Amino acid sequence: MTNRTTSRRNFLKGGTAAATGIVFCSCGLLERAHAQGAPRALPVVVNGKKVKTIDVHAHCHFREAGALLGADAAAVQLPPVRGAAEAFIEIDKRLKAMDAQAVDMEVLSINPFWYGRDRDLAAQIVKLQNEKLAELCASKPDRFAAFASLTLQAPDLAAQELETAVKKQGLKGAAIGGMVAGVEFSDPKFYPVWSKAEELGVPLFIHPQGVAELSKRLSGNGWLGNTIGNPLETTIALSHLIFEGTLDRFPGLKIIAAHGGGFLPSYADRSDHACMVGPAGCNADIKLKKKPSEYLKQLYFDSLIFSPQAIRHLAAQVGPAQIVLGSDYPYPWQMNPVDHIFDCDSLSDDERVAVLGGTAAKLFNMAT
Template sequence: MLFKCGSSDPAYQDALTDITPIRRQRGSAGQLHIDVHCHVVSEKAAKLAGTPPRPKDDPFVFFSSQDTKAVSASHAKITAPKMSSLEQRLADMDYMGVDIQVVSTSPFQYFHWTEPELGAELARIVNDNIADMAAHESGRIVGVGTLPMQDPLASQGELERCIQLGFKGIQFSTNINGEELASEKFHKLYRRMEEAQMVMFLHPNGYTDGARLSKHYLNNLIGNPLDTTVAVAHLIFDGVLDKVPGLNICLPHAGGYLGAYPGRFDHAYCARPDCRRHASKLPREYLKKMFFDTIAFDRGQLEALVEQWGPDHVVLGTDYPYDMGDDDPVGAIDQLRITEEEKIKIRGANAAALLRLRAPKD
């Protein structure tokens, strides 16, 4: 089963991208379809970790109404098998016309709330699971690692192991137990990633102060893009990106609110000295080096994203296998009113260049 919108309103359907599941053709060797945003769960890690001892350690669950929790539990019955079954994953990839998935952990398996020693063990288990998936498929699964960020020193060791495992990047939560990614304690990790040409993938797990977002799944609908926006704002305004100018960053959910609203950042930079004490240039100059996935659910918004940041900086994403994902990413790109050359870039050429990928053997 693939999730799709049930609304029959013609105006609404016209505004949405075509998300009705249709079997799509995979790309050719020179025109790959690469999904940079999809998730996996390690059952072994879940059993070892247990549940957070303090409910607020998982803001997404903590700031969810009973109705939201009930719907999420129902949907989890559909997504859970897809998280662990490689056979089901490959079948869904074929159906969607995806040649390669760039796989990262589900955000609830960051495990940053655990004690450092356990967190390091859990990160190893999660990464080994992803590496095993990649090893069993001839190039169709590409790994992105996770780090025990509650312990920066242990994270340095696990980063080296991720490099040895052949991972193409690291996925970071948009905050570490409420602490910003811009914190100086993490800078050494970013410098090493820049040196190793590893991509920094950001992915939120709800907003840290989501008391007003508990109903209607708002801590996902609003909270996720908001936390991404806050995290990147700190990386820019705290001057972190000046220290690692070669670090490539990929943003989920079409970049959160950043993709459509850079002007306010630029205005503040010009109008207020406290917004330019550490950053050496307009925020837009940092943003235009980043990569934005296609999960916008709206043709006009996705076209605006391409126009704003260029077809070279938009990459296909699905958020597989979640209900807030795009089950027809190739169709969403096909209907854009842009050139075929630009569509080829977004479907996979941009991701292939960013991650230095080759076509699968099959």
């Protein structure tokens, strides 16, 4: 049976309980509180064992990097969405937010805004950001890790940046968009980057930027450019990596897909039938080593899909061991990311531990 209790630091001190006349039966009280909607707090405990919770999907910005864009800085780094200002991290404020979310560690990333810039400017932005990320993580190594930024429009440079970030700056991999200036990640020009990531054994975190080509159809009410466009871009990016044979070429490549992998895990089995039904739309020279849907079991997916039912479906499709915790903080998509992992009754205790932080710790070679 799952013990879903958590404890609050310094919850009872000295004679506080006696002085107030309150008697606490901690396990039952906290269990009832969670059942009534109270969020969990640190430390998180599963079946009597403390778990290190690792949020792999958390964002930040650095004003110094944006300043390199001149007049464009504000539009890039302060979009009109809730939480944008908190992306400029004030450490004490961010730590309080993490504590409230029951998150021990955030793996920070910066959404690419430099892919359309010239090589030299993009390289300056990336260099500054990686240095700032390394400095921030070194200041609180128990609470922060980070994905490097890469100048992916210049793959030769990006491969060098990744090696420097991992070997010299202590960063844990790299955050990338969904494509680069209209070029899919399956394009051979990116092979040097994927090869370097495979060699270093570090993950790449795919975070979409939306599908600009559909801007007209996605206009109107509902912020469809994000609501539909972001998960759609991830779906397209992963599908190209599968169908173009990129994942066969780099079988050791570790990819984490944001937002539960977009729409792909919800309809992956359709991919297994496409070339049988419409062979004219498939390249007979590309012979995949397994069914398209089976590649999902070698990818990783964050848990930012909002409900225990969605987690149950994703786990059934890709396997619980392929899911890692994600919140998108400071953007308020999911302010209690730990809770719906506990609320997913199809997960065993061991599977909960893996999703909450165990799998991420292995991916990033961290101690738990």
